[in-house]
Amino acid sequence: MFKLNTDGASKGNPGVVGAGGIIRNHLDQIVLAFQEYLGLTSDTAAELKAMYRGVKLSIGSNIRKIWVEIDTNIALKLISSPSQRPWHLQNLLQQIKNLLSQAEFKISHIFR
Incomplete structure (x- = not known):
């Protein structure tokens, strides 16, 4: 199983936003990493x-066993509770669910 740690950050809420992450294999070796400026949005x-x-x-890299660790309980709850999704995040949450359906995955919270 590969571990994906992601983080999003905003300067203000809403504010200027960036996102990044790292994917490691079972030996804790870095396989892939990314970072991206996302413009103006919420944390x-x-x-x-x-x-x-x-x-x-x-x-896209044919990694199909993924353990996602995120540091925000709000995002974790939104992924796992379809009834509590804010309308402006509906499309993004559905896209995440569609991608996750192509893999064996688990999602958990990790402290900062």
């Missing part, structure tokens, strides 16, 4: 966009 959207980019990169 929760930044976290979710970081997860989306990381999962998309994993799937």
